Amino acid sequence: MQRFRLIGPNGAQCASSRPGTLGGHRVARIYGRLDCPSAQRAIDNGGYVRHRVFFADESTAVAAGYRPCARCLPDRYLEWKAGGP
Secondary structure (H helix, E strand, O other): OOOEEEEOOOOOEEEEOOOOOEEEEOOOOEEEEOOOHHHHHHHHOOOOHHHEEEEOOHHHHHHOOOEEOOOOOHHHHHHHHOOOO
16 A cells, blocks of 8 residues: 655654645645645746645644645635634
């Protein structure tokens, strides 16, 4: 069975039998959709990959201390910026 390395709610890597549904950047502490145009542009330009992480779901990303991406999750980002959930 294939195993995937995801970031858990405590911020540590954990093994999973299912791939992540969200990607993130470990240094910037941002999470977003796997098809995020900003992340894809950074990857295409040779960056980002070294610090790329994956999450099972949004609640795990938030619990690990990551914020939503303003580009691919604008509504969630505005909630976060306003101090919302």
